[in-house]
Amino acid sequence: MAADLVILGGRLVAPAEPTEPVDVVIEGGRIAAVVSAGEAPAARQTLDASDAWVMPGFVDIQVHFRTPGATDSEDLASGAAGAAMGGVTACVIMPNTNPPIDTPDMVNEVLALAAGVPCDIRTSAAITAGRAGHRLADLPALYDAGVRVFTDDGDCVADDALMEAALAATVRLPGAVISQHAEDPAMVAGGVLNAGAVAERLGVRGRPADAEVSVVHRDIEIARRTGGRYHVLHLSVAAAMDLVARAKAEGVAVTAEVTPQHLVLTEDDVERLGTTGKMNPPLRLADDVAALRRGIIDGSLDAVATDHAPHHPTLKDRPLAGAPPGMIGVETMASVVWSEFVATGEMSPARFVEVVSTAPARIAGIADHGQPVTAGAPANVTVFDAAERWTVQAETLQSHSLNSPWSGRTLSGRVRHTLLAGAPVVIDGNLAV
Numbered sequence: 001m002a003a004d005l006v007i008l009g010g011r012l013v014a015p016a017e018p019t020e021p022v023d024v025v026i027e028g029g030r031i032a033a034v035v036s037a038g039e040a041p042a043a044r045q046t047l048d049a050s051d052a053w054v055m056p057g058f059v060d061i062q063v064h065f066r067t068p069g070a071t072d073s074e075d076l077a078s079g080a081a082g083a084a085m086g087g088v089t090a091c092v093i094m095p096n097t098n099p100p101i102d103t104p105d106m107v108n109e110v111l112a113l114a115a116g117v118p119c120d121i122r123t124s125a126a127i128t129a130g131r132a133g134h135r136l137a138d139l140p141a142l143y144d145a146g147v148r149v150f151t152d153d154g155d156c157v158a159d160d161a162l163m164e165a166a167l168a169a170t171v172r173l174p175g176a177v178i179s180q181h182a183e184d185p186a187m188v189a190g191g192v193l194n195a196g197a198v199a200e201r202l203g204v205r206g207r208p209a210d211a212e213v214s215v216v217h218r219d220i221e222i223a224r225r226t227g228g229r230y231h232v233l234h235l236s237v238a239a240a241m242d243l244v245a246r247a248k249a250e251g252v253a254v255t256a257e258v259t260p261q262h263l264v265l266t267e268d269d270v271e272r273l274g275t276t277g278k279m280n281p282p283l284r285l286a287d288d289v290a291a292l293r294r295g296i297i298d299g300s301l302d303a304v305a306t307d308h309a310p311h312h313p314t315l316k317d318r319p320l321a322g323a324p325p326g327m328i329g330v331e332t333m334a335s336v337v338w339s340e341f342v343a344t345g346e347m348s349p350a351r352f353v354e355v356v357s358t359a360p361a362r363i364a365g366i367a368d369h370g371q372p373v374t375a376g377a378p379a380n381v382t383v384f385d386a387a388e389r390w391t392v393q394a395e396t397l398q399s400h401s402l403n404s405p406w407s408g409r410t411l412s413g414r415v416r417h418t419l420l421a422g423a424p425v426v427i428d429g430n431l432a433v
């Protein structure tokens with residue numbers, strides 16, 4: 001009997017064996033076998049992977065798909081389409097929607113809307129009811145509804161006692177994690193850009209680096225006391241990374257992610273990018289970028305996540321101080337990281353897979369993704385052509401929004417095919433659904 005699908009002649013990322021080109025046989029949504037190239041059985045469908053890597057599908061654990069409440073900027077279908085084009089087979093959406101995702105009913109409503117989109121959508125839920133920062137949401141009930149990531153993202157949980165209660169509550173919920181947007185709200189109030197030369201030049205208020213460092217410091221101590229799992233969203237400051245790295249070495253259950261933009265861009269880029277260059281936490285200094293780049297290579301930082309934050313062009317077309325913060329990025333994540341790190345020889349393909357797939361899946365408790373490409377694994381797979389160069393044009397990305405900081409930039413490496421539970425959702429760089 002013919003196999004469902006075979007991916008022909010791709011290369012697996014070391015240390016997987018064999019390292020020679022392989023055929024990946026897919027049956028019933030799973031990888032049935034990995035055999036030497038040319039040895040696969042007949043199949044109803046084949047996809048060419050010659051001169052390309054066959055990798056576990058990428059996982060983006062911080063995206064805003066604006067459903068419900070702002071579907072002009074993005075919706076679950078457009079967000080998932082961009083994810084699929086970027087080789088991302090699983091996403092965690094953030095709960096700062098309107099209304100916020102803070103009850104099991106809201107979780108179920110959003111997940112029902114995500115049925116049939118070309119990416120496995122998981123939702124986080126708010127730590128506090130209404131994301132208002134006053135009392136905890138019903139974390140155990142949300143956990144029972146399938147939530148593993150709890151966050152008030154967009155806002156920081158500032159109250160010490162609430163944060164302690166949240167981390168203590170999740171100790172009893174295996175796999176749950178408290179993810180913090182770590183910026184002390186009192187310190188960043190009214191702030192638009194990194195507190196520094198560019199903010200001064202443009203006459204806007206700054207968001208100091210210490211606002212992040214102080215929250216990360218406090219939260220690590222709470223995580224140490226409670227034993228709860230703590231994750232730093234979009235870490236942006238070198239000193240905060242150092243705290244995370246030290247705490248990890250001391251056995252505290254802490255992880256941190258970094259966005260592609262914080263690994264590449266600085267506050268100086270805001271003058272070129274305009275409101276697209278505005279995000280929270282803000283683009284920082286060259287010294288921070290250099291430190292974070294070392295950290296994503298050496299393991300001080302665990303994962304890349306995009307904070308994909310679409311805003312309809314009419315919303316971003318305002319003075320800097322009044323424009324909403326955020327950049328899109330789910331569709332370009334892998335190509336930016338590959339271009340900046342692997343193509344330059346700074347990062348191995350194996351570490352690339354770790355930071356864009358394995359680690360984020362592990363942090364967010366997504367068991368069906370980020371698995372090695374081996375027999376028995378769910379067939380959430382991306383075929384990535386490292387040799388292809390392409391120039392990003394915001395208008396041609398899948399997002400409803402245009403706020404890509406990478407528009408006009410030529411990148412190395414592009415997704416050729418994406419398979420979601422064995423079904424191709426991108427074929428030869430085009431959406432297949």
Ligand SMILES: [Zn+2]
Nearest residue numbers: 153154181233
């Ligand atoms: Zn955030």
